[in-house]
Amino acid sequence: MGQVAREAHAKDRVVGLVPTMGALHEGHFSLIRAAKSECSPVVVSIFVNPKQFGPSEDFHKYPRAFEADRAALENLGVDYLFAPTPEEMYPRGFRTTVAVEGLSEKLEGRSRPGHFQGVTTVVIKLLEIVQPNRAYFGRKDAQQARIIRQMTLDLNLATQIVVRPIHRESDGLALSSRNVYLNADERRAATALYRSLEATRQKIAAGERSAVLLLEAVRHVIDSEPRVVLDYAEIAEADTLDPVVTLRGECLILLAAKLGKTRLIDNALIEENNGSFRVTL
């Protein structure tokens, strides 16, 4: 991969990287299309990263669909697929962990201790291996995107981090490789995450600014679906990820919930502009 990057940089080409864990879906494709429109060559990595899964999480049963993924990437005109093995990424004796302190322990990090250290450790390795000018991430994983951006700032990494919108099904469910775990009833109930965010959008449009009251609206929708068990719902400042009392500046509503054994996350972006607020789901 280093050779590819060196040759591309020598020709002043813009190298794009889209890191994924495979089982590719339209959410991934939307990142790849954005990368294709801005970069050449485009590299997609597929690596189910053992370091970002906790001991009781779904590493072993995480969906793997390598041949279908490879064909889809070829159809999309992706230039390179980088699909290392765990042994190549973490050979015997591997000892380094990269951690973005302060942002990694909140929200997802509280429910999944060590998760973001696994993410930042693999992402910095991918950036070093591929040396992209631009790397593409989804706002679906808003906390992850925030942490990776902080890592590139703190460590003077040359790669520009691009964060793209959430791609949703027509009923609002955010696309996720884990959606295949849902049975038909859970799949129907899963729209509660989106509907709860939509409820806050309506409350905000009607003038509500209190985080407590907005989160009450979230819980009201989630609680009406007995199959959905909320892990957390928070409204946080987009920059610090600290909880807010009253909406201001740029905030995120972040949710995690379980449906049976499947854990899903979702979020909405709230942006203030001259005292009015725009909510993007």
Ligand code: AMP
């Ligand atoms: P994953 O394979 O789940 O690790 O995701 C790889 C990248 O795709 C991450 O940057 C995700 O945020 C992004 N992604 C996953 N689902 C979506 C989605 N529904 N919309 C946009 N981006 C997504």
